Amino acid sequence: MSASRPLHAAFVAAAAAYPDRTAVVEPGRASITYAGLERLSDRLRDHLLVCGVRPGDRVGIYMRKSIDAVAAIYGILKAGAAYVPVDPGAPPARNAYIMSNCAVHSVLVEARVAERFRAELEALGAAVPLLETGECGGGEALSALLEALDSAGPAPVAENVWPGADALAYILYTSGSTGKPKGVMLSHENAVSFVDWCSETFSPTHTDRFSSHAPFHFDLSILDIHVALKHGAALVLIGEEAGKDPQNLARLIAAERISIWYSAPSILALLAQFGKLARDNYPHLRTVLFAGEVFAVKHLRTLCELLPDPRYYNLYGPTETNVCTYYEVLPPVPPERTAPYPIGKVCSHLEGRVVDEYGAEVARGAEGELCISGRGVMQGYWALPEQSARGFFASADGRRWYRTGDIVVEAEDGNFTYRGRRDRMVKRRGYRVELGEIEAGLYRHPQVEEAAVVAVSDEEAGVKITAFLSCKEQRALSLIEIKRFCAENLPLYMIPDRFAWHAGLPKTSTDKIDYQRLKEMA
Template identity: 65%
Template structure:
């Protein structure tokens, strides 16, 4: 098998002068130059003591510099650990401390706060400082300066095994501390090969990179275009949240394959003025990370009817594990989100009950996934890793997603997403999935965003609170109107007890609704 860092060198040999990466503000780099820059990173990191099996932290904004660093780290045989530049320094320091990074590559503007948080005595990691991030120049300048002071010899790319770690992505943990999902070259390559099989990319494609590099959507963004000699178009954090500028950029950059969370696509459909631009190049729209409200998906498809649309489902622990192609036409009467589809060809799936026994098609249960794409475990959390897996009588491990699904017995055996096990509550004797209440609220013509949380209540056991943002703040519905609407569209036991309006709902760094923040507000 080809390892993920070898994808770059292969494309550098076959299409050396083709543009590998473009930034939204104009910086570009060819495959030849990106491979050469990553080799310089490899040599410098080796000089700093990085060896096969080590971890290297990345604390800088998305840029050509970051992409070169990722491949340079992989070429040493180490795993990269990206952190969110917009997150509190204390959280990032925890992550870098937790997995004992050997070196952390940091933008100068983040250095002071990180140093004050990361102290580990004798185990303090080496800092590799860049003056900024963009176009690859800050990285080149840092390498030039270090080479002039302390020359690093040219080395060979490390020979690794398929089960060596390639990257560790940290996700929120139930304890309040993030947990590191360990993913190997085998995990990554099996997923990249599946993407190649289904989406059939070529060297003329131009892939968006909207997701931050600490989010699992970035794995498709980075490695699929690099494998095929295509162009990766990086979209910065500020541009990525401005629907008007983003809509223009997708057209101007002639993006052929778009991938993001549904939240971003919903904003584009509502506020991007898509009808003003030419999207004739766009052939694939992929979305993942959360449920796509059907009314926003219908609007988007009416504005952009040409591309193929795919609903990709999967947690960080498996990356995408099921997929579903959205039909060309969405009936007006449809209100339910589309299925999450069938299991990907490099994985296997079963649905089990609370005792871990497989259930027949048509019966609800927890989706469990096995195969080459499944994580090795959580960094330094063996007990948590053990709890995350179901081991069947043959000894085969199955990752428990925590998501409740049902396999449709009538329509091609697609999995239908019911909801998170941890977002299900019991109310008035009924089992209630909070996402179902959200889907009902999205049917209101004035609702732009809806998020529902459960609050413990001594008298009633649980109260349900709905947070809403509206398309037009001055025309938001009254409480009486909302109660009447909910009574008409939801079972009585699902009608929220409380409503709160906000101009926008809080988001995580990966553009999902921040339920933890809403609980703090409530």
Template identity: 40%
Template sequence: MRLHQLVIDSARRAPDAPAVRSSQGVFSYRELDDLADRYAAALHRRGVRPGDRVVLWTHKTLDAIALMQGALRVGAIYAPVSANNPAARVRRIAASCTPALVVADSDGIRRATAAGWDDSLPLASFDEVREEAPAADAPAPYENEPDEPAYILYTSGSTGEPKGVCISHRNALSFIHWAADEVGVTADDRLSNHAPFNFDLSVFDLYATFLAGASVVLVPEGLAYDPAQLGALLRRERISVWYSVPSALVLMMQRGELLSDEPPADLRVCVFAGEPFPIQQVHELRKAWPDVRMLNWYGPTETNVCTSYEVTDRDLGSTRPLPIGTAVSGDRIRIHPPREREGEIVVSGPTVMLGYWGQEPHKGAYYTGDIGRMGPDGMLEYVGRRDHMVKVRGHRIELGDIETVVSAHPKVASASCVVVGDGLDAKIHAVVVPEGPGGPGLLELKRECADRLPLYMVVDAVHVVPELPLTGNGKTDRQALLKQITALDAR
């Protein structure tokens, strides 16, 4: 089982078929394969060997995809980091996985230089690496074992440090083979890539495409939540398989006139995952697109997609939450504690991660921290979280990660964060106890967060209070905080 074999095989079958479509142009499998070999040759020349890590700090481009493939071809483990991450966070990720090389696009190089990059972390631009060796110098593709790691996806961590979810070739391919078969991906398809490469939704976009010899359309980060542009891109690029978080679809429906015209002529499957899809909007979309298959997928980064539910006309009369369905990808799902109708969702099977990078390997089933219940039709429904992890537009956020940054501000004695609202209206509120008179303003905290966190984790509002409410066991009472915020906003 070799993840990098997918592009190699498709390039052999149909070298001139389009593989990647982006604002840079349309690139064939031959071009992607050759560029991957150039990066593999360059990495090998630089001494990158099996098991080494390569961090990619970049916008979504052909070069980024080719470098991922080049890293896999020399047996390295790639760790993609979205371009919207500040240099400080990229340094923390690099310190976590100790990469042989950090490769950044020109924007990343500029920001790293301005922030005073740590010279102990080797940094190079895509241009530098790409020109170091010809494709002919690439070593033979690395023949990995199925359970060797392929990539690391960094997510928000409760301690304030990013957590690296380590995924093996077997983990990824177990999901990809199921998903491509379920969706029926063929070489004629055009798949959207709405998610950034560090978000697990992108795994389907890229690798189901390469498995089938289809083409993937890279949605620029600047358009990710621009409803009018997204709707236009969907039709202009003749996308046949769309995959995104529900909030992107809702935004397109409400503010992008997605449903004002006839359904997109080429769209045959619409997949969504990452957060609950409000049932009324599901009904609206289903009625507008009766001939488009609609699939609701569920799974944390640690398992990728482990359940699936297909929306049909029978759901139109339902007022219950949209089910997340039944187990897929060869996984098994159970509720803990046993024999209860509602409890924690537990996943076991081939998609469960190897573990968090730098920690002990994961063994056995994965306890998701998500609460689920069995609906009357025997389908699993998502209820919520049992901890302080939240979802904002599909991004998984540990509130403790933001709280660590806010609490480090010199004007803050202590702080807690909560999310107010849901869907498109979800906002991150910081509640702070000031250090001395006064307290930090919103712009101060936004700057502090922007220097250390991805943009989607920057606080939207700040409230200064004399003290944080506590529960009986001395922990911050987040429900009381929400009531306080409601009362403050009502004044």
């Protein structure tokens, strides 16, 4: 239904329709109107074009979540380039790898990290021009950068560039099984078809106020930013530290009159348990969306009891397709229910089918891998033709289907239920975690003889990760020692919940570690 258009076009139209409305809010600090955001992103476009950015180029964003970063996104899109957002809190070496991997034209980067970042880029032999800003916030850092560039010679006012529906709009890097992040390439058409599906399904208006909880390098941010700013709504930026203080976050949701909330379930579980939600009223909150992992039913039940009025939607989809199925949870959650809710039906801009290991469709009710086809599906992984090819199969009618790697079952009513992974990836607090990466980390300990990591679903935590270890010496390491070792070698969200020491790990008849047996033991 949606005509082919650039991802930024709906924002440009909203800015013309609602110039004086608030576009983006940094709570307690600053806000910017639609006209202001339009101007700021136009000026960045003009300078990027002067710097030589051409359609199809990539431009990196290494900035904290801020009005400046939102303006950067639209400035880059308007210049006809794709934006590549990275985690401002990640090690500069990782971000340098990403920027050099997709050969960005230039990077907008905050000065506080610029020096280390430049050194890491040089170590990789990548010569990338850096556009340095001060500490981002309120749009002032980007404004100051543009002022400085203007003083060297103002950029002529240009038109927005439309590189075509198949041109890349952004690249999001996710955890790769090899240990190197891989870049998921999404085009304007991919993004616009998803944004339009959101419009159809959630009917946002210019009076809505969207939360922006996910960081901009997560695909949840695509809904937040581009759906909110398509409709003239306000986008309320929520800082990373929100999870540390659920009570404060609850007050913020009330005070900022958030009407559409979207996040991973883990933060909602924290709000339900520790947010003292009963202290405030949330009359504006009409829609609660969650995605990224299974929502433990126990906490979802508590949340629905505390906040019975909004509509709740379980959204599902890998970064490669963005949201591809959705399910409305109707409160109350029955007290006897322990099974997670279904992931639901395939979104209207996509098609789904469930296939066996040979790619043949399975009968309804049988387990199989969910595959997705349609306008929202990524083009592939940046510079990884083999992995991209493995990610797809073609059906007899020539359509390409993305293999999600997720095993599902279709129920009589057409809703899909998530059963697990085909491979060894799990989701934890919204992060993709490859179990093999944890094992590789554990093997780095000199005393570890064997390491095998399994994940089992858990009502409380969603998923519990257990590490089975055998030791080269008699004395098993203490829990404190092994946890400290993990904290030094793995991201915190990868540290196993439980450690079990055995004299030797159980083996199959071919002398491989018996994961099935370990799962039963966990």
